[in-house]
Amino acid sequence: MKKGETLLHIFSQHPETFVSGEEISRSLSISRTAVWKQINKLREAGYEFEAVPHKGYRMVSKPDAIQPVALIQALGTSMMGSRLKVLGSTTSTQDEARALAEDGAPEGTLVIAEEQTGGKGRLGRKWFSPAGKGVWMSLILRPNQPLQDTPQLTLLAGVAVCRAVRKMTGLDAGIKWPNDLLVDRRKICGILLESAAEEEHVRYCIVGIGISVNLDETDYPPELQGVATSLKIASGTTVDRTQLIAAVMVEFETLYELYCSQGFQPIASLWEALSVTLGESVTIKNIYGDEVHGVAAGISAAGALLVDMGDGRQVPVFSGDVELKR
Numbered sequence: 001m002k003k004g005e006t007l008l009h010i011f012s013q014h015p016e017t018f019v020s021g022e023e024i025s026r027s028l029s030i031s032r033t034a035v036w037k038q039i040n041k042l043r044e045a046g047y048e049f050e051a052v053p054h055k056g057y058r059m060v061s062k063p064d065a066i067q068p069v070a071l072i073q074a075l076g077t078s079m080m081g082s083r084l085k086v087l088g089s090t091t092s093t094q095d096e097a098r099a100l101a102e103d104g105a106p107e108g109t110l111v112i113a114e115e116q117t118g119g120k121g122r123l124g125r126k127w128f129s130p131a132g133k134g135v136w137m138s139l140i141l142r143p144n145q146p147l148q149d150t151p152q153l154t155l156l157a158g159v160a161v162c163r164a165v166r167k168m169t170g171l172d173a174g175i176k177w178p179n180d181l182l183v184d185r186r187k188i189c190g191i192l193l194e195s196a197a198e199e200e201h202v203r204y205c206i207v208g209i210g211i212s213v214n215l216d217e218t219d220y221p222p223e224l225q226g227v228a229t230s231l232k233i234a235s236g237t238t239v240d241r242t243q244l245i246a247a248v249m250v251e252f253e254t255l256y257e258l259y260c261s262q263g264f265q266p267i268a269s270l271w272e273a274l275s276v277t278l279g280e281s282v283t284i285k286n287i288y289g290d291e292v293h294g295v296a297a298g299i300s301a302a303g304a305l306l307v308d309m310g311d312g313r314q315v316p317v318f319s320g321d322v323e324l325k326r
Contacts, residue, residue, distance in 0.1 A: 006027075007028065007038050007042065008042070008047075010023075010024060010028075011057075018055040018056045018057065019056050019057055020055070021056050021057065039051075046063025046064075046131050046132025047059065047061070047062055047063060048060040048061045063131070064214065064238070064240065064241055065132065066112055066114065067242070068084050068086045070242050071084065071112075071246065072084065074242055074243055075246050076246065076250050077249050077253045079108035079253055079256075080249040080253040080256070081108060081110045081245075081246075082108045082109070083106060083108065083109040084110055084111075084112070085109070085110070085111045085112070086113075087111070087112065087113040087114070088113070088114050089115040089131065090115075090117070091116065091117050092116055092119055093113050093119075093136055093137055093138035094138050094206055096111045096138065097109070097111045097138035097139070097140055098194070098196075100140065101140050101196070101203075101204040102196075105140055106140075106142075108140065108141075108253075109139070109140040110137060110139050111137060111138045112135070112245065113137070114136075115129060115130060115131035115132070115136070116129035116136050119136060119210060127192075127210050128220070128221065130215070133212070133214050133230075134210065134211055134230075134241075135209065135211040135213055135241055135244060135245055135248075136209075136210050137208075137245065138206050138207065138208045139206070139252070140204060140206060141206075142202075142203070142205075143202055143205065144202075146200055146202070147195060147197040147201065148200070149302065150195045150205060151302060151318060152259070152264045154178050154179050154191055155178065155268070156252075156255050156259055156267050156271075157207050157209065157252065158178070158179055158271065159175070159251075159270045160248055160251040160252040160255050161181060161189055162175050162274050163274075164244065164248040164251045167247060168239060169235045169239060171183050171234050171235055173274075174275065174276035175271060175274050175276065176275075176276055176277050177277040177305045177322055178305070179191035183229060183231075183234045185276075185324070186226075186227060186234075187212075187228045188211065188212050189210060189211045191210075192208035192210075193205055193207050209248065211248075212229065212230040213232065213239050213241050214230060214238050214241070215230040215232065216232070217233060255267060265301075268301075268303075271299065272298070272299065275296075276324070278297070281293075281294070281295055281324075282322050282324060283325065284305070284317050284323075285323070287320075292315060292317055292320070293309075294308050294309045294315070295308040296322075300316050302316070304316035304318045305317045
């Protein structure tokens with residue numbers, strides 16, 4: 001049995017009471033310094049402890065671990081999440097899902113990780129995804145459509161997550177084009193869509209969804225404090241991650257069926273109703289450093305943001321960083 005598991009067993013035998021470092025040291029046949037290191041490893045995994053001199057350690061709370069069986073029971077879907085892979089830690093759920101897709105995994109396959117050590121954001125950025133605190137997952141889709149229509153699926157994903165978050169938490173979450181969810185102008189979720197195509201036709205898409213669920217302010221590195229937030233911070237309540245995943249999959253399946261039967265227009269209308277971008281003065285910067293300044297006026301049939309330039313022109317923008325002018 002691993003030392004961490006043995007340590008958890010000791011605390012399970014002493015619920016809500018303090019266990020001295022000396023007693024743990026003796027039980028595990030390790031030094032007091034090693035005890036402290038084991039406690040810190042468990043803290044990094046999402047366990048919380050109270051430490052009091054001369055009394056020892058008391059477990060305050062356990063991480064809200066995502067259990068496949070519980071998730072299967074919570075899902076009310078027929079396709080999305082029909083095949084699950086739940087990981088403790090991985091470099092990136094996008095990489096895991098891509099490997100499964102290449103091996104023929106069916107549409108609706110969902111990969112979830114408690115932690116990502118190399119989570120991906122847009123434009124090659126890293127995505128902060130600590131253990132036990134968020135929803136880090138990737139969904140495999142196999143839409144029968146040309147590659148040029150895939151930006152529409154990014155917007156569909158944003159609508160699905162936004163609707164699920166609103167229903168679960170009551171928060172007034174909104175979508176910033178193309179793929180960020182905001183609460184009070186602070187980011188709670190990012191969406192990354194990656195595609196594989198053959199002769200300009202989609203073979204599969206991987207929809208990566210990262211939701212900051214139960215992070216505290218102190219969990220964020222300095223560069224994200226004040227920029228990012230979590231559902232827990234914004235609502236003041238811990239959110240059940242399993243139920244949130246199930247809610248996102250229900251919304252996704254409903255919208256995807258609508259998209260496949262009626263096209264993008266119904267999705268576009270739902271997106272516009274949830275947007276915090278439309279009607280705002282924006283600056284959009286692409287990967288080459290070029291900028292577009294104007295007013296976000298709408299989205300095109302392809303999912304591009306239409307920017308009113310103030311001279312009668314509406315310029316479609318397909319990618320870039322959007323800055324909302326306050």
